Structures are given as C-alpha cells and as structure tokens.
Amino acid sequence: MNLNLQTEQPASLTIIGAGAWGSALVNLAQKAGSRAQLWSRRSFQSLKSVTQDAEVILCATSMKGVNSTIAQLQKISIPETTILVSATKGLDAITMQTPSRLWQTAFPQNPVAVLSGPNLSPEIVQGLPATTAIASTVQAAAEKVQKMFSSDLFRVYVNDDPIGTELGGTLKNVIAIAVGVSDGLQLGTNAKSALITRSLKEIIAVGTHLGGKRETFWGLAGLGDLLATCSSSLSRNYRVGYELAQGKSLATVLDELQGTAEGVNTAHVLLKLAKTQNIQVPICQQVCLLLNDETTPKEALDALMNRELKSEFIK
Structure with a gap:
C-alpha cells in the first residue's frame, strides 16, 4: 500500500470532534x-470539503458520535490511501466493538490507526510535556501519524497492537471511577495502590482475551494511561467516582461535568462482554452496581474486601 510518505509540504490532517481532546490534538499537530x-457539526464548512484532500482523518468524538461520523464519511468518496485514526476511548453498546474495529469494518481497504496514551487534555493545553502511542498493523501509517504529532512537547511512540492500545485506554476509564470512589472515601494510599494493581489484572485479562498483546498493557496506553487517569482530578471518570463517594447521584454528577465520562457507558458494556466471555471482572462489576444505584460505595468496598481468599497469581 502506497501511503505517499514523501511529500513536498507538510501532511494534511483533519480532526473530527472539537471537544477538549480534539482541540488539544489540532494544536499539537500544528505545533x-x-x-x-x-x-465539528457546528463548523461552517461541510465535512466533505475538509476531508476530501486530507491524508489523515482523525476522529476525536465521544463514543456515541462514532457511528454517525462513520455513516457521514461513507457517503463521501474517501481514497483508500487515507489513514483513519481513532482517538476515541469507548465500546459500542450494541456490537461491543472498539471504535477502530468499527472504522475498519466500514472502510476495509483503508489503513486504520489508534492514538492513545496518558494524555490529560488540560495539561496538554497548558503546554506541559506528554507522550502517547500510535498503533496500527500498517507500520507506514503509524509512522506517518507519529511524524505529524511529534514535537518537543509531545513524544509519540509507535506499536503494532491497535486493539491492545485501544482497550488499555478504554478500560482504564472504568477503573478511574473505582479509584475516584476510593479517594472520595479517604481509604488511603495502600488501598488505592492495591485497587490500581488488581484493576490492571482485570484490564489485561479482558484485553488479551480480545486479542491485545500483554506487553501493550504495560506500556503508555495501558499502565501509563491508567496511572494518569487514576491520579488526577482532571480525569472526568475519576471525578465521577469521587463525587459518588460524596453522596451525589449519578445524574447530578454527570450534569455538573464539563464533557463526557466515557467510563460510565463503558462499564456496562464491559460487564456484558465479560459475562459472555466468562471473564472475571469483580471491580468492574461493583462499579456497575454503584452506577446503577444498586449498591453504595461502602458496600462495594466490603464486597471486594470479603471475596474468597486465593493466590495472587493464578497459573
């Protein structure tokens, strides 16, 4: 596949989605x-006019906007050489598929890549240094996107595991809710460290079962993103858990948030997926019960602490 990597002028990129992440990414690319x-949908220009000559199209919409974006682009004649990049972290509620798999199904001839890592938008807007991963089974596509975003403030690494990269960034949002609850209950550093460590086990169990590589979950899009999202009040998912622990209702918390907390929807899809695949996800299960108002933060803690005793490492 010829991706026309040798161009006389800078590569052209269109980012769809003008939220915090999309806005941060366009600034990084220009830098x-x-x-x-x-x-975005509010733009004066048509989607066709801004994508017809783009070498790379990056989708930074929320999960609920992915299918409609795909449908709109299917009506436009997109060259097979156009690289499609997903920067969305979520799972489709109906198919339980990741965004990149939705994109690849809709555009089977196009190279598809995933951009994900420990990237809190407010810090990037402040000009603080960050790193991320760009993953694709088409190495030339990943390397091209890598060059489009790399600067002295944003270091981009390449890997060949898009599904693992995507699942690491998606599943950690559920865990961030749990960690927010832990901090909201003031359970301390010991409990928080244990929760993150055991959560990573759940992420790896689900991620490898669905085709991700184990080493990916120890990288930037796995452990890196997990630590960032679980360590900062800048994370919307963390704030959901924290506020729930303060006694607020989920409806109130979501109404007060500036933006989407993808972990809320992801938790329910993940639990459904785990049940169909017979994967044990006790932390995710308690998060879902809490989100559905079927348990309290204290009851969820008790349920996890009183599980059957077993070996840490199961062969």
Whole structure:
C-alpha cells in the first residue's frame, strides 16, 4: 500500500470532534508543523470539503458520535490511501466493538490507526510535556501519524497492537471511577495502590482475551494511561467516582461535568462482554452496581474486601 510518505509540504490532517481532546490534538499537530484543521457539526464548512484532500482523518468524538461520523464519511468518496485514526476511548453498546474495529469494518481497504496514551487534555493545553502511542498493523501509517504529532512537547511512540492500545485506554476509564470512589472515601494510599494493581489484572485479562498483546498493557496506553487517569482530578471518570463517594447521584454528577465520562457507558458494556466471555471482572462489576444505584460505595468496598481468599497469581 502506497501511503505517499514523501511529500513536498507538510501532511494534511483533519480532526473530527472539537471537544477538549480534539482541540488539544489540532494544536499539537500544528505545533509539529502539520497542516491540521478541526471540524465539528457546528463548523461552517461541510465535512466533505475538509476531508476530501486530507491524508489523515482523525476522529476525536465521544463514543456515541462514532457511528454517525462513520455513516457521514461513507457517503463521501474517501481514497483508500487515507489513514483513519481513532482517538476515541469507548465500546459500542450494541456490537461491543472498539471504535477502530468499527472504522475498519466500514472502510476495509483503508489503513486504520489508534492514538492513545496518558494524555490529560488540560495539561496538554497548558503546554506541559506528554507522550502517547500510535498503533496500527500498517507500520507506514503509524509512522506517518507519529511524524505529524511529534514535537518537543509531545513524544509519540509507535506499536503494532491497535486493539491492545485501544482497550488499555478504554478500560482504564472504568477503573478511574473505582479509584475516584476510593479517594472520595479517604481509604488511603495502600488501598488505592492495591485497587490500581488488581484493576490492571482485570484490564489485561479482558484485553488479551480480545486479542491485545500483554506487553501493550504495560506500556503508555495501558499502565501509563491508567496511572494518569487514576491520579488526577482532571480525569472526568475519576471525578465521577469521587463525587459518588460524596453522596451525589449519578445524574447530578454527570450534569455538573464539563464533557463526557466515557467510563460510565463503558462499564456496562464491559460487564456484558465479560459475562459472555466468562471473564472475571469483580471491580468492574461493583462499579456497575454503584452506577446503577444498586449498591453504595461502602458496600462495594466490603464486597471486594470479603471475596474468597486465593493466590495472587493464578497459573
């Protein structure tokens, strides 16, 4: 596949989704010297006009906007050489598929990549240094996107495991809710460390079962993103858990948030998926019960602490 990597001028990029993440990404790309533009439903220009000549199209919408974005682009003649990048962290409620698999199904001839890592948008907007991963089974596609975003403030690494990279970034949002609850209950550093460590086990169990590589979950899009999201009040998912622990209702918490907490929807899809695949996800299960108002933060803690005793490492 010829991706036309040798161009006389900077590569052209269109980012769909003008939320916090999409806006941060367009600034990063422009800082790296790429010709980048941002599009949303409120834009004056048509989607066709901003994508017809783009070498890379990156979707930074929320999960609920992915299918409609795909449908709109299917009506446009997108060249097979156009690289499609997913920067969405979520699971489709109906198919239980990740965004990149939805994109690849809709555009089977196009190279698809996933961008994910420990990237809190407010810190990036402040100009603080960060790293991320770009993953694709088409190495040339990953390397091209890598060059489009890399700068002295944003270091981009390449890997060949898009599903693992995507699941690491998606599943940690559920765990961030649990860690927010832990901090909201003031359970201390010991409990928080144990929760993150045991949560990583759940992420790896689900991620490898669905085709991700184990080493990916120890990288930037796995452990790296997990630590960032579980360690900062800048994380919307963390704030959901923290506020629930303060006694607020989920409806109130979500109404007060500035943006989408993808972990809320992901938790329910993940639990459904885990049950169909017979994967044990006790932490995710308690998060779902809490989100459904079927348990309290204290009861969820008791349920986890009083599980059957067993070996830490099961062969």
